[in-house]
Amino acid sequence: MSVLDQGELLRLSCPGEKQPxxxxxxxxxxxxxxxxxxKLASHAVLEKAQQWGRxxxxxxxxxxxxxxxTCCSLVGVSQQEIPSIxxxxxxxxxxxxxxxxxxxxxxxxxxxxxxxxxxxxYPCIPDFDTDKVVxxxxxxxxxxxxxxxxxxxDSSADGDPCPKRHKADVTQGATHVARDPGSAVSESRACPxxxxxxxxxxxxxxxxxxxxxxxxxxxxxELRTRKTCFWRHQKGKPExxxxxxxxxxxxxxxxxxxxxxxxxxxxxxxxxxxYAYLHSLVNSAKTAAGRD
Numbered sequence: 360m361s362v363l364d365q366g367e368l369l370r371l372s373c374p375g376e377k378q379p380x381x382x383x384x385x386x387x388x389x390x391x392x393x394x395x396x397x398k399l400a401s402h403a404v405l406e407k408a409q410q411w412g413r414x415x416x417x418x419x420x421x422x423x424x425x426x427x428x429t430c431c432s433l434v435g436v437s438q439q440e441i442p443s444i445x446x447x448x449x450x451x452x453x454x455x456x457x458x459x460x461x462x463x464x465x466x467x468x469x470x471x472x473x474x475x476x477x478x479x480x481y482p483c484i485p486d487f488d489t490d491k492v493v494x495x496x497x498x499x500x501x502x503x504x505x506x507x508x509x510x511x512x513d514s515s516a517d518g519d520p521c522p523k524r525h526k527a528d529v530t531q532g533a534t535h536v537a538r539d540p541g542s543a544v545s546e547s548r549a550c551p552x553x554x555x556x557x558x559x560x561x562x563x564x565x566x567x568x569x570x571x572x573x574x575x576x577x578x579x580x581e582l583r584t585r586k587t588c589f590w591r592h593q594k595g596k597p598e599x600x601x602x603x604x605x606x607x608x609x610x611x612x613x614x615x616x617x618x619x620x621x622x623x624x625x626x627x628x629x630x631x632x633x634y635a636y637l638h639s640l641v642n643s644a645k646t647a648a649g650r651d
Contacts, residue, residue: 394588394631394634394635394638394639397625397628397631397635398624398625398628398629399442399628399629399631399632399635400441400442400629400632402632402635402636404436404440404441405425405436405633405636408424408425408435408436409424411435412424414434414435415434416429416430416432416434417432417434418430418432425633426466426470426633428460428461428463428466429460431466431469431470431473431478432470433470441470441471441632442471442629442632443471443472443473444471444472444475444626444627444629444630445472445474445475446472446475446476446611446627447611447614447615447619448475448552448553448554448555448611448614449475449476449477449553449554449555450468450472450475450476450477450554450555450557450607451477451479451485451554451555451556451557452465452468452469452476452477452478452479452556452557452558452559452603453479453481453484453556453557453558453559453568454478454479454480454481454559454560455481455558455559455560455561455564455565455567455568456480456481457560457564458559458560458561458564463559463603464559464602464603464604464605464634465478465557465559465603465604466478467604467630467631467632467633467634468603468604468607468630470633471629471630471632471633472630478559481567481568481571482571484571484573484574487554487556487573487577488553488554489576489577490514490551491514491551491552491553491554492552492553492554492555492556492577493507493552493554493555493556493577493578493579493580494555494556494557494558494569494574494577494578494579494580495555495556495557495558495579495580495581495582495606495607495610496558496565496569496579496580496581497579497581497582497583497600498569498579498581500579501579501580501581502578502579502580502581503580503581503583504580504582504613504614504617504618505617507578507580507614507618508617508618510578511551511552511618514551552614552618555607555610556574556577557603557606557607557610558603559603562600580610582601582606582609582610582613585601585605585609587600587601587602587605588605588638602634604630604631604634605631605634607630608627608628608630608631611626611627611630612627615627
């Protein structure tokens with residue numbers, strides 16, 4: 360569940376070496392095929408920041424690129440230059456204390472959706488209303504998204520059916536700011552989900568957190584049809600074991616379509632803003648080195 364280490368990113372952008380643009384070449388387009396078709400804000404700001412190299416974080420003084428994963432703040436780019444996303448539910452990320460901050464994709468969600476994402480370091484876990492919270496985690500007993508829909512219906516206080524699917528009314532507004540996907544929730548209380556819990560750690564470290572008694576009452580959801588495109592996928596784990604930011608993105612997309620019954624129009628694609636850019640850099644570097 361980690362991301363490109365910023366030291367590795369620096370090596371990909373060493374001065375004097377010709378670096379591929381994240382949006383430009385045919386080779387690049389082939390490399391990002393798993394993320395093809397996303398409605399992303401322009402990566403021009405990241406390309407420019409990459410040329411500058413690492414800068415000191417204004418808060419802690421450490422050398423960082425794009426953002427400081429320690430302070431959850433931007434470095435070398437401004438808030439106005441990156442996407443800002445409103446989510447239909449709150450996201451609580453429980454991070455393993457041994458998870459390397461610089462390799463975690465959890466920070467992407469916090470920076471891109473700061474009002475709706477919180478990161479806690481285990482053993483710190485907030486108190487949950489178990490009727491309105493789910494844990495995204497695969498394994499025996501985990502629900503599919505369709506099963507979750509039924510679970511939410513059963514737990515709904517008024518028992519109203521979920522709304523019928525309708526074409527989303529997309530508002531053309533600011534370049535980066537997504538429309539409020541939670542606006543449709545007020546039309547029906549059939550899907551009373553309020554919070555989603557995601558574990559941020561290597562897969563070999565998850566057992567300590569997922570077995571914590573404070574999480575045992577939460578229904579678990581598995582994104583069975585989704586496959587990771589993470590460049591550091593852990594050997595021996597199925598492709599459905601996703602990076603943290605992938606799990607958040609795919610859950611929200613499926614929730615939007617299947618539980619809110621709305622047509623998906625890219626409302627959460629920009630959660631992958633940093634991830635897609637780093638993915639393209641890694642794959643372009645592999646292509647340049649002659650590796651698959």
